[in-house]
Each structure stands twice: as C-alpha cells, then as structure tokens.
Amino acid sequence: MTADIAHLTLVLGGARSGKSRHAEALIEALPPPWSYIATAQARDDEMRDRIAEHRARRPEQWITQDAPLELPGAMAGLPVGRPVLVDCLTLWLTNLILAEHDTAAAAAALIAACERASGPVVLVSNEVGLGIVPDNALARRFRDEAGRLHQAIAARAGRVVFMVAGLPMQVK
Secondary structure (H helix, E strand, O other), X not given: OOOOOOOEEEEEEOOOOOHHHHHXXXXXXXXXXXXXXXXXXXOOHHHHHHHHHHHHHOOOOEEEEEOOOOHHHHHHOOXXXXXXXXXXXXXXXXXXXXXXXXXHHHHHHHHHHHHHOOOXXXXXXXXXXXXXXXXXXXXXXXXXXXXXXXXXXXXXXXXEEEEEOOEEEEOO
C-alpha cells in the first residue's frame, strides 16, 4: 500500500462526472497488473457502447472480470495484493434489485470483501440522492438502498472523492 492511495476509496458522482476516469487514474498510479471488476450488463445497444468505450480506454495491464451479481465473490478471488477497481456499485445494486436478491446481505458481503482485500480497492458509484424524490416505489427503493450502501462504505473508506464536472473533490 502506498501513501498515495487508501486501502478503500469510494469515488462518487453523477452521470458523466469523470468518476471512472478518476478511479482508473488512482489505480494506474500503482504498479500493474490491475484488476477491473465490471458490474454492467449489456442489455441494450447504448449500454454495449458504454461498455466498449470503457474497455477501449484501458491499457492491456487491466485484467477485466464481469461480476454483475457476485461482486463479493469476484473480489475474494483476486490475487494477493492486486489493486482492484469496481465500476460501478449502482449498476450492481440495480442488478441485485431486479434479480430480487437480498441487497442488505449482499452489501454486508461486499463490505466484508473490501475489508479482507489485500490490495487497494477503489469503488465507483453514482450519487443519486441529490435530485427530486422519485415518483415510484422501485425508484425510491433504489435511491434509498444506494444511499445506505454509500454511507456504509464511506464510513469504512480511508478516502471518499466526489466528482463534479471532471473535478475531484476530496470529501474524506
């Protein structure tokens, strides 16, 4: 672990705020290889394009693993000491909710996996609690669960960064 990166870092921000690029730069400041755990599922052409854009900008030193549901298990299988970037928690949470998984148990398992990780962990997530109250129960549930997940992780993280217009704001 270097002094430049906390064991656990949470990078939050809105859509297209620069979260992923900032998180990648944090990990790329460490010696490769680096692990990238992707939670997105390519359910439509627009998401396939986003996934392709993310993959194309990462150099070959990144080892990508898809984990749309089993994120804690993917983290447990990482080589000792390897830096890992998880992108993103809100897509993972969406996948869990749509698959009717126990989100509280999954969040607890993720936090435990982060605490057991032997290398630096950078988690990317969308801040969704800054807007209006959603007009339907599913969206309100998602917003509330994302907020609880972010609070639990931020409490344990050594660093929390909030991205605004491509600019990192150090929160913790």
